[in-house]
Amino acid sequence: MNDTFTLGILTLGQSPRTDVEPSLRGILGDDVRFVQRGGLDGLSEESIADLAPVEGEPGIETCVLRGEGEPKGVCVAKRHLLPRLIAAARELETQCDIFFLLCSGEFPALKEAVPRLIEPIAFIRSVVATVARHSHLCVIGPESDMAAAPMQWQPYAARVSTAISSPYDGKERLFEAARRAQASGAEYILLDDMGFTVEQRQLVRNVSGIATLNATSITARILREFL
Known part of the structure; x- marks a missing residue:
């Protein structure tokens, strides 16, 4: 293991989650390096809007980043989000000591695809x-x-x-x-x-x-x- 412990953070939306970093840092300390990936990384507002659930379809709320890094809640369809989450998790897995899902929900298909991912639920x-x-x-x-x-x-x-x-x-x-x-x-x-x-x-x-x-x-x- 490296001298600096590397913690991977997988967020449903866009990274980095600068809004929650202080809360995590206050408990985990300053000697942990954060590496973050998100299921909506690299997408424009228009592209994210296209992922919204259709009428009657369940959606999940997550966070995207405005120009100044301010978080904004958006709702996307889980079926659109899951493949992107799996890809982000697999990338993150190669870059950290442990990594976890920044979500209190369950994603069985995600966990099956990336078994080392920690689900806090x-x-x-x-x-x-x-x-x-x-x-x-x-x-x-x-x-x-x-x-x-x-x-x-x-x-x-x-x-x-x-x-x-x-x-x-x-x-x-x-x-x-x-x-x-x-x-x-x-x-x-x-x-x-x-x-x-x-x-x-x-x-x-x-x-x-x-x-x-x-x-x-x-x-x-x-x-x-x-x-």
């Missing part, structure tokens, strides 16, 4: 089950994910409710989601999108007064064990 489920097995969990995430969230998280909590906010919707939308979680009587909150930063987690915690889990922070703390 296994970590996140274990943590949620440990604290919320007998409690009310409110899941906060993008609108495209929230219809399926209760069924996905029901095995790991006694009760599941949801509140809609994407990491890219702005502070006011996240504030509203935190208030909704508080009004629901939730005992725990999960920020179920790897785009949420430690600052956004703290905002939700402060507004709601509820213990708040962040998928990104959970993943980074476990990845630190590999260093």
Whole structure:
């Protein structure tokens, strides 16, 4: 292994994810080198728009980068994204010590194609089950994910409710989601999108007064064990 540990970051959208780098760096430290690839790297806004789901087709929200590197949420069809993700993952695999998917969802075909890829969802489920097995969990995430969230998280909590906010919707939308979680009587909150930063987690915690889990922070703390 090289003197500097190299961590690969595979994002669904475009890289580098400068919006979440500080959250990862704050836990992993400065001695880790990040190498990033994305499923939408190299595509123009027009090309990405062509990947949008057709009416009635499920989509997945991800992040593209504006001119100044500012993240913007977009929705693309999973069938278009998957081949590009597999190609990006195979390239990334040759350039790092370990690499992980910057997403809290599951992609069985991606994992089958690139078995060494770490999918954080296994970590996140274990943590949620440990604290919320007998409690009310409110899941906060993008609108495209929230219809399926209760069924996905029901095995790991006694009760599941949801509140809609994407990491890219702005502070006011996240504030509203935190208030909704508080009004629901939730005992725990999960920020179920790897785009949420430690600052956004703290905002939700402060507004709601509820213990708040962040998928990104959970993943980074476990990845630190590999260093």
